[in-house]
Amino acid sequence: MRRYDVIIIGAGITGLMISYKLSHYKLRILTIDKNPEPGWGVSRAHAAIVHVVQLPFKSLKSKLARLGNPELIKICEELGVRYKRTSTLILATELHQLLSLPFVYLYLKVNLRGFDVKLRGRGYLMREEPNLSKRVLGAIEVNGYAVVDNFDLLYGLYEFSKMNGVDFSFNERVLGIEMRDREVRVLTDKGEYEASYLINAAGLWADEIAKMTGEDIEFEPGKGILVIFDKSVSKRLLAPLYLKPDPKTKGGAIMFTHDGRGLWGPNLRMASGKEDISVDGQDIEMIMGKFSKLIDADPGIPLKAYAGIRPIPPQNDFIVKRSGERMIHILGTESPGFTASPALANIVIGMLGIRLEEKEVRKREKFRRARDDPKNSKGRVICLCNLVTEEEIREAVRRGSRTLQGVTFRTGACMGTCQGSRCLADVLEVMASEMGVDVREIQLRGDGSWIVS
Amino acid sequence: MDRFLIVGAGLSGLSLAKFLNGVLIEKGRVGGFFLNDDYPVGGVRGSRLVEEFREASVVRGAAFEASEEGVYILSEEGSKFIKGFVIGANGFREKTAVELGIFGFRPSGIFPLYSAWELVNRGYGIGERVVIYGLNHYSLSLASKLRASVTFVRGSGSLVHSEGEAMDMGFDVVGAKVKWVEGKARLERLRTDEGELRTDALILAELSPWNPLNLEYRVGNSAMIFEDPSKIVEGAKILSESLLSGGKWVEVISEAPCFPRKVSSEVGKVIVGVREGTRLRLGDREIVAEEPYPVVELPVCDRVRLEVMGCME
Numbered sequence: 001m002r003r004y005d006v007i008i009i010g011a012g013i014t015g016l017m018i019s020y021k022l023s024h025y026k027l028r029i030l031t032i033d034k035n036p037e038p039g040w041g042v043s044r045a046h047a048a049i050v051h052v053v054q055l056p057f058k059s060l061k062s063k064l065a066r067l068g069n070p071e072l073i074k075i076c077e078e079l080g081v082r083y084k085r086t087s088t089l090i091l092a093t094e095l096h097q098l099l100s101l102p103f104v105y106l107y108l109k110v111n112l113r114g115f116d117v118k119l120r121g122r123g124y125l126m127r128e129e130p131n132l133s134k135r136v137l138g139a140i141e142v143n144g145y146a147v148v149d150n151f152d153l154l155y156g157l158y159e160f161s162k163m164n165g166v167d168f169s170f171n172e173r174v175l176g177i178e179m180r181d182r183e184v185r186v187l188t189d190k191g192e193y194e195a196s197y198l199i200n201a202a203g204l205w206a207d208e209i210a211k212m213t214g215e216d217i218e219f220e221p222g223k224g225i226l227v228i229f230d231k232s233v234s235k236r237l238l239a240p241l242y243l244k245p246d247p248k249t250k251g252g253a254i255m256f257t258h259d260g261r262g263l264w265g266p267n268l269r270m271a272s273g274k275e276d277i278s279v280d281g282q283d284i285e286m287i288m289g290k291f292s293k294l295i296d297a298d299p300g301i302p303l304k305a306y307a308g309i310r311p312i313p314p315q316n317d318f319i320v321k322r323s324g325e326r327m328i329h330i331l332g333t334e335s336p337g338f339t340a341s342p343a344l345a346n347i348v349i350g351m352l353g354i355r356l357e358e359k360e361v362r363k364r365e366k367f368r369r370a371r372d373d374p375k376n377s378k379g380r381v382i383c384l385c386n387l388v389t390e391e392e393i394r395e396a397v398r399r400g401s402r403t404l405q406g407v408t409f410r411t412g413a414c415m416g417t418c419q420g421s422r423c424l425a426d427v428l429e430v431m432a433s434e435m436g437v438d439v440r441e442i443q444l445r446g447d448g449s450w451i452v453s
Numbered sequence: 454m455d456r457f458l459i460v461g462a463g464l465s466g467l468s469l470a471k472f473l474n475g476v477l478i479e480k481g482r483v484g485g486f487f488l489n490d491d492y493p494v495g496g497v498r499g500s501r502l503v504e505e506f507r508e509a510s511v512v513r514g515a516a517f518e519a520s521e522e523g524v525y526i527l528s529e530e531g532s533k534f535i536k537g538f539v540i541g542a543n544g545f546r547e548k549t550a551v552e553l554g555i556f557g558f559r560p561s562g563i564f565p566l567y568s569a570w571e572l573v574n575r576g577y578g579i580g581e582r583v584v585i586y587g588l589n590h591y592s593l594s595l596a597s598k599l600r601a602s603v604t605f606v607r608g609s610g611s612l613v614h615s616e617g618e619a620m621d622m623g624f625d626v627v628g629a630k631v632k633w634v635e636g637k638a639r640l641e642r643l644r645t646d647e648g649e650l651r652t653d654a655l656i657l658a659e660l661s662p663w664n665p666l667n668l669e670y671r672v673g674n675s676a677m678i679f680e681d682p683s684k685i686v687e688g689a690k691i692l693s694e695s696l697l698s699g700g701k702w703v704e705v706i707s708e709a710p711c712f713p714r715k716v717s718s719e720v721g722k723v724i725v726g727v728r729e730g731t732r733l734r735l736g737d738r739e740i741v742a743e744e745p746y747p748v749v750e751l752p753v754c755d756r757v758r759l760e761v762m763g764c765m766e
Binding site for chain 2 (some may be wrong): 281284303305375378385417420421423425426428439443444447449450451452453
């Protein structure tokens with residue numbers, strides 16, 4: 001049986017952020033995840049927005065998002081992760097909304113200390129965002145937002161942690177937890193471990209891990225659908241103004257990715273179960289109907305619609321709690337869990353009460369992409385849409401991806417306008433060559449998801 | 454005139470390069486889809502035409518940015534700017550699942566047409582029970598190479614190929630729309646508006662022109678979906694003659710697919726993407742298409758309206 005100082009269950013953004021932070025200290029750490037690669041649970045499918053406004057402001061999730069916001073950007077800098085700073089325009093399209101703008105502005109100004117909040121008139125909006133609908137009467141602009149390359153961050157945290165001594169075990173499920181006076185025992189489908197401290201950061205499945213220790217909590221799985229387009233329509237995030245906000249959601253927006261593709265949504269509805277990541281036509285209609293009113297422009301080709309699931313706890317807020325002296329649960333990490341993750345990790349590490357002795361760390365080598373600076377790059381281009389080179393695909397494999405999905409998440413290959421039409425065959429062959437296997441052995445995401453025979 | 458730079462060395466790019474003595478820019482193999490396409494249309498094999506036009510000069514690299522002065526390319530030698538008049542020959546793109554209204558959970562086994570074509574030509578199997586959404590020359594050609602049971606779901610993009618042609622080749626044809634995909638790891642079944650289909654592979658083969666560099670001048674499938682390789686060559690000829698003639702440009706306003714949309718008055722003809730028997734009105738003249746993709750003569754004026762009146766059955 002292997003013994004660790006800390007075992008973390010879950011390699012999503014929260015678990016990885018804790019791994020990353022603890023990897024700076026002289027500790028033996030293990031992170032376990034049931035998925036084949038890091039960040040493939042809740043963290044796989046969200047908008048990757050660094051948020052500012054989250055209501056109600058007194059909630060833990062809102063406070064942690066405001067605290068986590070600047071630190072998340074700093075971590076992106078440290079890891080060489082791609083991100084773009086931006087702002088949000090909260091748009092008034094009705095007269096009563098326009099009349100309420102000064103009050104909303106004051107409310108935000110008072111509650112968002114440290115973030116720049118401005119009232120914007122129609123003239124400014126039409127000049128700065130020419131695609132805005134003529135129905136827009138005014139807006140509040142909130143600065144301090146950013147869009148991040150989600151997978152670059154997730155894999156960056158993983159790579160940094162791993163190269164600085166954290167053990168990772170993927171495709172491993174926790175079956176039982178035994179709390180003892182001096183340690184915690186973790187039983188999995190692959191073996192048994194012992195740890196001084198156990199952290200439950202299992203995201204959507206954290207309620208089930210908590211039940212293993214006698215905690216009684218049940219999540220509602222909330223499903224949010226995002227639609228990605230081939231082009232973006234604005235320089236800022238465009239959000240409609242809600243005068244009666246829903247505590248379960250920020251309501252979605254017209255956003256964009258770090259690569260400049262349009263990203264619309266998400267909506268929020270209850271999923272039929274934790275595995276339900278299906279999308280249907282009504283979702284799309286709803287998103288298109290809601291957001292297309294904000295612009296007078298063609299959003300371009302809808303490339304993909306995908307669903308993310310979030311664990312919504314009964315009180316609609318994050319829960320951080322202990323079980324005994326040696327286990328900490330992080331529950332209900334719904335949106336803005338991504339933004340809050342550094343602050344959440346700080347709280348958890350503080351609660352451990354463990355003696356932290358710093359060590360020398362190795363820096364993560366930035367993942368270099370031709371599309372970030374094509375005029376000063378070279379390489380055999382495999383994916384034309386996202387300008388992904390053969391070397392980038394090989395590098396994704398060298399950094400640990402063994403599935404097509406892992407490689408596409410890391411590199412962006414097969415995720416452009418042609419959706420892999422022109423590059424899939426080459427991507428598979430380059431992967432197989434780098435892995436030293438037959439193309440037929442490569443799967444989409446493991447578990448029998450074969451691609452070719 | 455500057456030298457002509459043609460982005461894409463498929464059949465349309467190859468033929469245009471020959472007519473214009475232009476330079477091709479290609480990131481992969483020369484020949485595109487038709488390099489391996491031996492399935493004839495009207496007795497003409499695309500692979501033979503590719504062979505005929507293979508002599509053009511090719512610069513290796515991926516074009517990633519274009520302007521009126523030329524194009525940037527990226528390759529193993531680095532990036533460089535090539536001066537010239539840029540024409541796009543990027544071919545088609547497949548419509549995305551969202552565009553087609555196909556939803557559900559996306560397991561493994563869903564391929565855009567060209568990726569399936571490439572995999573099959575490299576010797577891989579893509580499934581045992583294959584459903585192809587979109588019946589056209591390209592999807593039929595793929596089906597002819599598959600060692601699997603194939604069901605076509607008709608789609609709406611076909612010009613040339615009748616259901617009978619697919620059925621004569623032993624394929625099932627279903628007139629339906631695919632709505633929903635199901636399967637946990639690998640695709641297991643499709644729900645259509647006419648019922649369920651068991652399958653382990655879905656090929657998305659509804660096609661649209663593809664213009665990734667947002668170029669004004671385009672040729673072949675990057676401008677209009679041509680299923681007939683000989684018409685691709687004819688289209689390239691019309692465009693090349695227009696570019697070299699120096700005549701006035703005539704604009705064609707048309708709801709039907711039509712190539713080119715702007716043509717020199719000296720050339721005065723366009724190809725219309727309709728099937729045989731289609732009635733067309735061209736200005737004040739009415740004509741009937743005597744073959745698929747008819748070439749029609751334009752009246753002498755700056756702007757012509759082309760309307761589809763119906764089909765002679």
